[in-house]
Amino acid sequence: MIQEARARDTVGIFTYMADAATTEVAPGDAAEAALAFLGEMSLDLRGAAILDSGGAVMAAAGDHDRWREDAAVLLEVADRAGGEPAEQVHVATEQGEVFALRHAGLTAVAVTERFALASLMFFDMRSILRDLALTNSTGGEG
Amino acid sequence: MPPKPHRVLLDRVSGYADEAAAYMRRRRIARRPFARLYYATGRSADHADDSTSGAELFVAAGRLIEVAGKRPKG
Numbered sequence: 001m002i003q004e005a006r007a008r009d010t011v012g013i014f015t016y017m018a019d020a021a022t023t024e025v026a027p028g029d030a031a032e033a034a035l036a037f038l039g040e041m042s043l044d045l046r047g048a049a050i051l052d053s054g055g056a057v058m059a060a061a062g063d064h065d066r067w068r069e070d071a072a073v074l075l076e077v078a079d080r081a082g083g084e085p086a087e088q089v090h091v092a093t094e095q096g097e098v099f100a101l102r103h104a105g106l107t108a109v110a111v112t113e114r115f116a117l118a119s120l121m122f123f124d125m126r127s128i129l130r131d132l133a134l135t136n137s138t139g140g141e142g
Numbered sequence: 143m144p145p146k147p148h149r150v151l152l153d154r155v156s157g158y159a160d161e162a163a164a165y166m167r168r169r170r171i172a173r174r175p176f177a178r179l180y181y182a183t184g185r186s187a188d189h190a191d192d193s194t195s196g197a198e199l200f201v202a203a204g205r206l207i208e209v210a211g212k213r214p215k216g
Contacts, residue, residue: 046207046210046211046212047209047210047211048210061210062209062210062211063209066209067206067209070202070205070206070209071206073202073205074199074202074203074205074206077195077198077199077202078179078199080195080198081179081187081189081195081196081198081199082179082181082187084181085181085182086179086180086181087180087181087182088179088180089177089178089179089180089199090176090177090178090179090180091175091176091177091178091199091200091202091203092173092175092176092177093175093200093203093204093207094175095204095207096207096210098203098206098207109206111206111207111209111210115166115169115170115173
């Protein structure tokens with residue numbers, strides 16, 4: 001009796017669950033949210049940008065054109081330096097540190113204070129790109 | 143007379159904290175700028191700042207640092 005009631009209720013619960021396709025998130029909004037999340041996780045972060053597979057800026061802290069141009073230059077130089085596409089770039093200077101990561105066709109570029117922990121930065125960047133790629137493939141633009 | 147157990151624990155934690163602080167101090171003093179690339183195959187490569195590729199990477203990184211500006215307050 002109880003099992004029957006539970007089964008009936010459970011069916012009801014699932015009936016009212018929102019379908020993934022009905023909760024669409026625009027890729028730009030998702031990217032902005034991902035960037036904000038990266039800022040919350042990484043206290044050393046000064047600024048960051050997320051680029052799509054074509055190199056266009058999906059979200060950035062500041063001037064989108066500058067981020068697009070300068071990120072493209074960094075990635076182009078990095079690819080040329082090793083003779084193959086670099087998956088991760090880490091440049092540490094006296095003025096700050098630059099991280100770039102490619103994952104699932106997306107690219108995240110971040111600038112931090114000096115001595116930011118590289119492994120954590122790359123982990124956080126990979127994490128937001130993975131989530132963003134998932135969002136784009138399931139609910140974003142379809 | 144043996145020390146109290148909590149004293150041993152505190153000493154041990156303080157010791158680890160001191161080690162970590164010393165490591166961070168040495169890292170700040172000794173660390174030089176570098177450019178490091180990682181590839182999907184697991185390979186990584188350092189590029190010295192006096193090499194052509196290293197210099198280009200530093201210039202490109204400098205431009206991005208300029209774009210990002212200073213860390214927002216608060």
